[in-house]
Amino acid sequence: xxxxxxxxxxxxxxxxxxxxxxxxxxxxxxxxxxxxxxxxxxxxxxxxxxxxxxxxxxxxxxxxxxxxxxxxxxxxxxxxxxxxxxxxxxxxxxxxxxxxxxxxxxxxxxxxxxxxxxxxxxxxxxxxxxxxxxxxxxxxxxxxxxxxxxxxxxxxxxxxxxxxxxxxxxxxxxxxxxxxxxxxxxxxxxxxxxxxxxxxxxxxxxxxxxxxxxxxxxxxxxxxxxxxxxxxxxxxxxxxxxxxxxxxxxxxxxxxxxxxxxxxxxxxxxxxxxxxxxxxxxxxxxxxxxxxxxxxxxxxxxxxxxxxxxxxxxxxxxxxxxxxxxxxxxxxxxxxxxxxxxxxxxxxxxxxxxxxxxxxxxxxxxxxxxxxxxxxxxxxxxxxxxxxxxxxxxxxxxxxxxxxxxxxxxxxxxxxxxxxxxxxxxxxxxxxxxxxxxxxxxxxxxxxxxxxxxxxxxxxxxxxxxxxxxxxxxxxxxxxxxxx
Amino acid sequence: xxxxxxxxxxxxxxxxxxxxxxxxxxxxxxxxxxxxxxxxxxxxxxxxxxxxxxxxxxxxxxxxxxxxxxxxxxxxxxxxxxxxxxxxxxxxxxxxxxxxxxxxxxxxxxxxxxxxxxxxxxxxxxxxxxxxxxxxxxxxxxxxxxxxxxxxxxxxxxxxxxxxxxxxxxxxxxxxxxxxxxxxxxxxxxxxxxxxxxxxxxxxxxxxxxxxxxxxxxxxxxxxxxxxxxxxxxxxxxxxxxxxxxxxxxxxxxxxxxxxxxxxxxxxxxxxxxxxxxxxxxxxxxxxxxxxxxxxxxxxxxxxxxxxxxxxxxxxxxxxxxxxxxxxxxxxxxxxxxxxxxxxxxxxxxxxxxxxxxxxxxxxxxxxxxxxxxxxxxxxxxxxxxxxxxxxxxxxxxxxxxxxxxxxxxxxxxxxxxxxxxxxxxxxxxxxxxxxxxxxxxxxxxxxxxxxxxxxxxxxxxxxxxxxxxxxxxxxxxxxxxxxxxxxxxxxxxxxxxxxxxxxxx
Numbered sequence: 005x006x007x008x009x010x011x012x013x014x015x016x017x018x019x020x021x022x023x024x025x026x027x028x029x030x031x032x033x034x035x036x037x038x039x040x041x042x043x044x045x046x047x048x049x050x051x052x053x054x055x056x057x058x059x060x061x062x063x064x065x066x067x068x069x070x071x072x073x074x075x076x077x078x079x080x081x082x083x084x085x086x087x088x089x090x091x092x093x094x095x096x097x098x099x100x101x102x103x104x105x106x107x108x109x110x111x112x113x114x115x116x117x118x119x120x121x122x123x124x125x126x127x128x129x130x131x132x133x134x135x136x137x138x139x140x141x142x143x144x145x146x147x148x149x150x151x152x153x154x155x156x157x158x159x160x161x162x163x164x165x166x167x168x169x170x171x172x173x174x175x176x177x178x179x180x181x182x183x184x185x186x187x188x189x190x191x192x193x194x195x196x197x198x199x200x201x202x203x204x205x206x207x208x209x210x211x212x213x214x215x216x217x218x219x220x221x222x223x224x225x226x227x228x229x230x231x232x233x234x235x236x237x238x239x240x241x242x243x244x245x246x247x248x249x250x251x252x253x254x255x256x257x258x259x260x261x262x263x264x265x266x267x268x269x270x271x272x273x274x275x276x277x278x279x280x281x282x283x284x285x286x287x288x289x290x291x292x293x294x295x296x297x298x299x300x301x302x303x304x305x306x307x308x309x310x311x312x313x314x315x316x317x318x319x320x321x322x323x324x325x326x327x328x329x330x331x332x333x334x335x336x337x338x339x340x341x342x343x344x345x346x347x348x349x350x351x352x353x354x355x356x357x358x359x360x361x362x363x364x365x366x367x368x369x370x371x372x373x374x375x376x377x378x379x380x381x382x383x384x385x386x387x388x389x390x391x392x393x394x395x396x397x398x399x400x401x402x403x404x405x406x407x408x409x410x411x412x413x414x415x416x417x418x419x420x421x422x423x424x425x426x427x428x429x430x431x432x433x434x435x436x437x438x439x440x441x442x443x444x445x446x447x448x449x450x451x452x453x454x455x456x457x458x459x460x461x462x463x464x465x466x467x468x469x470x471x472x473x474x475x476x477x478x479x480x481x482x483x484x485x486x487x488x
Numbered sequence: 489x490x491x492x493x494x495x496x497x498x499x500x501x502x503x504x505x506x507x508x509x510x511x512x513x514x515x516x517x518x519x520x521x522x523x524x525x526x527x528x529x530x531x532x533x534x535x536x537x538x539x540x541x542x543x544x545x546x547x548x549x550x551x552x553x554x555x556x557x558x559x560x561x562x563x564x565x566x567x568x569x570x571x572x573x574x575x576x577x578x579x580x581x582x583x584x585x586x587x588x589x590x591x592x593x594x595x596x597x598x599x600x601x602x603x604x605x606x607x608x609x610x611x612x613x614x615x616x617x618x619x620x621x622x623x624x625x626x627x628x629x630x631x632x633x634x635x636x637x638x639x640x641x642x643x644x645x646x647x648x649x650x651x652x653x654x655x656x657x658x659x660x661x662x663x664x665x666x667x668x669x670x671x672x673x674x675x676x677x678x679x680x681x682x683x684x685x686x687x688x689x690x691x692x693x694x695x696x697x698x699x700x701x702x703x704x705x706x707x708x709x710x711x712x713x714x715x716x717x718x719x720x721x722x723x724x725x726x727x728x729x730x731x732x733x734x735x736x737x738x739x740x741x742x743x744x745x746x747x748x749x750x751x752x753x754x755x756x757x758x759x760x761x762x763x764x765x766x767x768x769x770x771x772x773x774x775x776x777x778x779x780x781x782x783x784x785x786x787x788x789x790x791x792x793x794x795x796x797x798x799x800x801x802x803x804x805x806x807x808x809x810x811x812x813x814x815x816x817x818x819x820x821x822x823x824x825x826x827x828x829x830x831x832x833x834x835x836x837x838x839x840x841x842x843x844x845x846x847x848x849x850x851x852x853x854x855x856x857x858x859x860x861x862x863x864x865x866x867x868x869x870x871x872x873x874x875x876x877x878x879x880x881x882x883x884x885x886x887x888x889x890x891x892x893x894x895x896x897x898x899x900x901x902x903x904x905x906x907x908x909x910x911x912x913x914x915x916x917x918x919x920x921x922x923x924x925x926x927x928x929x930x931x932x933x934x935x936x937x938x939x940x941x942x943x944x945x946x947x948x949x950x951x952x953x954x955x956x957x958x959x960x961x962x963x964x965x966x967x968x969x970x971x972x973x974x975x976x977x978x979x980x981x982x983x984x985x986x987x988x989x990x991x992x993x994x
Binding site: 330331374385389392393394395396400404407408411412416419420423424426427430431434438441442475476479480483 | 557558559560561601623626627630631633634638641642648649652653656657660661664665667668671672674675700
């Protein structure tokens with residue numbers, strides 16, 4: 005390995021070392037010092053961030069072309085670091101009294117974060133598969149992290165069973181692609197597919213697209229591969245639910261975009277149609293079912309399913325004739341994911357604060373939140389407005405970019421279904437806001453949020469608004485990162 | 489660079505809202521006083537720009553401020569006023585100040601939140617009237633929704649939560665469709681500049697898409713106006729909102745929709761607008777139904793506040809009718825074109841006068857409800873001699889509402905009908921029936937049931953007349969009603985120069 009290769013891998017290496025360090029310190033340190041472990045993890049993330057920034061703007065392939073450093077990959081490294089960092093902030097103190105284990109959570113979280121960075125940078129089907137599995141396996145463990153909690157256990161088993169089936173289907177699809185083209189390298193697959201030697205085998209590629217979609221759809225929780233989401237979101241420790249809803253989803257989109265755009269541009273007619281159909285059912289079903297939820301984590305699960313549906317519109321609006329353009333769907337996807345990261349993590353931070361004070365995740369227990377802690381209530385309002393897509397929030401601008409891509413290509417039906425879904429979603433977010441703002445509290449005691457939670461909330465809130473009000477640099481970032 | 493007067497008008501309420509948050513706990517009177525004082529700044533500046541625009545003729549955009557916002561997408565922070573928007577900015581400023589002042593005496597719970605939200609709402613309203621960029625326009629259009637939703641939901645009446653979400657869902661449904669239309673216009677013209685887009689005429693060579701985009705805008709505006717059949721959110725929202733909320737809803741928020749029709753739908757899609765007002769006259773039909781149906785529903789109401797709410801549906805129908813007539817006149821010869829400014833002047837004048845009059849009427853309902861705790865018309869009777877001052881104020885406002893000559897409501901309806909009668913006479917004739925019904929519900933329902941007839945001494949013996957602050961809230965409105973009723977020339981000339989210029993570009 006040359007120095008330049010090590011440098012290119014430095015963010016991943018730092019994450020790996022930090023994860024191992026946390027694991028080792030957890031063994032060495034006594035109980036009284038284990039409180040420092042999350043800060044070690046945060047330090048590791050800061051190092052990763054520094055390494056990512058140092059690599060900014062570079063474009064190289066490594067390790068025999070299985071792994072690249074490019075703006076797209078670096079963008080998702082940034083997303084992974086931000087998501088993990090905020091999740092760690094929200095998790096401080098969360099596990100007290102819930103489980104005796106402390107360090108494992110943080111080291112596993114760092115490994116999951118590593119998996120996301122690998123997924124975004126992988127340009128070889130084998131690497132893609134390994135990275136996805138790394139994320140999946142760490143996620144199964146983290147979902148079942150509350151060993152004494154039956155719901156957490158059940159969620160982990162469900163997640164594992166669904167995940168195993170999805171990844172088997174995906175692997176099967178990858179084998180089709182390898183069989184037809186004789187390569188696992190994404191660029192070589194594309195070259196083989198466009199050389200015109202495919203003959204009568206194009207149906208194999210189409211089946212491969214369907215099977216790959218099962219695997220990717222599972223990660224982004226798109227209908228009909230979403231059934232795991234509500235139970236897993238409800239059962240997993242809430243900080244990890246937040247991570248799943250943001251980090252895991254972003255990684256799924258990264259892989260989906262990379263594989264479809266790099267390996268299968270010649271079959272875009274097929275996957276665009278499939279993804280469009282998936283998008284419509286995903287946002288509609290997610291929003292309609294969310295209306296009936298009584299538990300806020302389940303509601304946010306369906307809301308995150310619906311959000312995946314909106315983001316899929318951006319992928320549908322990929323325009324091969326103008327891959328890097330102002331209103332390209334892919335830059336919309338990236339901007340949306342960035343805005344969604346802060347918005348949804350913020351919403352979960354409020355959920356965590358309420359859960360820690362009341363021990364409940366029932367929506368009816370949000371009654372009178374405005375009286376019990378006005379900051380939490382106002383923050384929740386802003387996050388929900390962003391999820392609906394009302395200005396001046398990042399969610400609005402994300403939707404604007406996605407829908408403008410759709411309008412530009414004259415996919416009017418998709419855009420109209422999308423905005424109508426936005427209106428429907430207002431109804432269930434309102435259910436929580438109604439409790440928080442309009443109804444009197446059942447219990448007058450104020451809800452206090454820990455310092456770290458307040459920091460996470462403040463970052464999420466400022467960014468949710470700031471990304472829209474000072475939009476230009478963030479849009480530039482999404483645009484430059486969308487160039488594959 | 490000149491003094492950015494429009495930006496100051498726009499953001500002073502935001503500063504006020506933030507200041508309200510900083511006032512220490514327990515000093516609620518400071519919050520009230522500060523908010524009213526801060527709101528005087530945009531009021532004064534609004535009058536300054538009104539006079540400024542009048543001096544310069546009002547036909548072009550004045551006080552324009554421009555700065556790139558999201559340069560990648562050519563989105564600008566672009567503000568400006570002309571003869572149409574300047575009076576509406578002043579209307580917003582006046583009603584806001586009066587509402588904040590009136591609320592100082594009537595809002596007793598969650599005062600800080602109330603004043604914070606109210607000033608945020610005020611910023612949103614200013615923003616819509618001042619924006620010359622579609623995205624900016626849309627952002628402010630939506631910003632107003634959230635505070636109004638909370639104002640209704642927290643400080644409203646019995647069914648406030650239902651009314652709040654209904655209001656939010658309806659308006660959001662309209663505005664998201666409008667957003668798609670905005671994007672369509674952008675991809676057709678390459679600009680988010682409202683005036684530039686009108687000059688470039690989006691979808692000039694693509695009739696089906698032009699129709700689609702037009703209806704996208706129209707739906708958003710028609711829900712806000714509200715035009716029949718999109719009006720069902722209005723009676724609930726207006727009835728359940730707190731008094732000042734109803735004043736702003738009826739006085740300003742409805743005008744946002746009408747303003748959109750004049751500023752965006754008409755200049756951008758004159759041909760489509762013409763087609764649907766003349767060849768297939770859907771829009772004037774909706775306008776006339778709103779007028780007549782709204783007035784008839786008023787006749788059947790026993791809840792005073794609900795009655796006033798429905799009267800807005802009727803009166804805003806007049807605005808839509810006037811705009812429709814202007815659109816219907818296009819391309820049909822010079823003689824009809826000469827009548828178009830009458831209709832459009834009437835429509836813009838009606839926006840202003842309806843804001844003043846209905847704002848006043850909602851204050852009047854609030855004043856009696858504070859004392860009686862009922863709005864049931866059958867419960868009153870004979871109050872004229874018990875509360876003569878209140879009776880007098882109500883009479884002036886109610887007569888202005890029914891269009892009595894000498895008060896400002898007369899001029900706007902007169903000009904709308906003057907224009908419409910030449911251009912689309914059938915609708916003018918049918919619409920005139922609404923005027924009769926309006927006189928009916930004002931005289932029969934309001935004046936007779938509340939002030940005349942037998943007086944119930946046992947129930948209303950302790951009723952007190954208006955307090956000084958209630959008088960102080962009403963007098964500026966009365967002054968405007970009488971002032972522009974007797975001498976409407978200044979405001980009409982301002983509207984006229986702007987609407988003539990607007991029509992000249994079509």
